Amino acid sequence: MSQAAMNDRFAREIEHFEAHYAHEAAQGIDPLSDYDSKRYTNPPANTIYPREFYHHLLAPIAGKEVMEIASGNGIDASICCHNGAKLHAYDISSESIKMVEERARVNLVSENLTTQVTGDFMKAFEGQTFDHIIGYAALHHIPMEGLAQQVYDRLKPGGSAVFAEPVINSKLLYRIRKMIPYSFFEDTDDEVPLNDKDIAEFAKPFDRIEKRYFHLTSRLWHAFPNCWPLVKGLHLFDREVMRLPFMRRFATVCVFAVYRDK
Template structure:
């Protein structure tokens, strides 16, 4: 597929250097896959990822879908039998190479995985019914990313993402103490980025996860984990009704609809 000839994107030398740093970091990560140290915290936001998975599964039915920042393409491959076509892009050619092998091994003829810059995709306008991703937007120039996602979506198409937030000072301190776990250019999303998300599409909805539930992490291997998560989820649900508190969340589930032009 080629992009529309009237669609032009230029990226500065600093932008291209940032993209190259991201590619090198993620190629190394996918070569070694050494993220176990951080995975222990994700029980605290399990509800977020379950809601994300359920929503993407629902919207993928008989649709042309794109996993944005797909890694090995696991979600695109899993959804391929349900979708009309399933595409995935990632900056890491290492991850894409492995994903293609998995697609071939599973005989998935409607899957296409490409190493591609998410800020300057080569798909034509109005290609997909659904664009989705997990933990990808905060690695990107969000203005470019939102513009590209909107461009490749058909009118009425949906964008669904889960992303970390950058307002909680305790989480910010942890990030500063573990710089090797992330790229130097990534930037957890701020309220201003959510305002841009809403402006880019004209119709958006966000749900927030992970504040007091983080207190359950030290108990993840004990019997106290389940009851503690149940209590803290209820507390978080109440706190996130308050506009000031929701921005202290760790993660958000973001959904937008591309509004048809009048």
């Protein structure tokens, strides 16, 4: 991608997310519930939920130096700060960073948070290295050429990078999804869901990778957000189905960690 094309892409992303997070912040920011504080502190490895598995891969995080790529609305930043991490959050959107800071204030964890507005990974907290580098639904918004090596270089020995990303490995599933007139508010024209080849390529500089797939039938929960028995049942079903390797290509989310051992 040329520098001019990259600049145009960044400009579109900034415009979109400035409006998105200003709108979301206007709805108000609530503190983490006791339930959420507990569920994300040390989730089990066999959890049925992708965000719980994401935080499982990070635990225990107390005292760790963590960089978050594209911090969004700040939910994961506040969870990490609540769990004792020193969280360094950056985002291309100033409205995102305002929301990250306000959510930390509401949750009484501001002392564990440092922020920066930038779209440049290498300029974010320049010169620092980290125990963990994380991003929830971040990579598919970012030009990934050369990023994996940069992430590896900014990890301390023994560190890890943890990501949760939308994936599309099935052309049939992709065609079906394109026919459904529903999209998340945060979708942008420039985002590109990852596939297994992208993840394998990203993992090349690292010593090892750990990953799990989520969301097949459980994508339907958006149509029934308050029917928790159904939501849980769909996630349980998906966990069992994903034990079959050939079914993982139909998953729509992959949570993975890549490790720098030395």
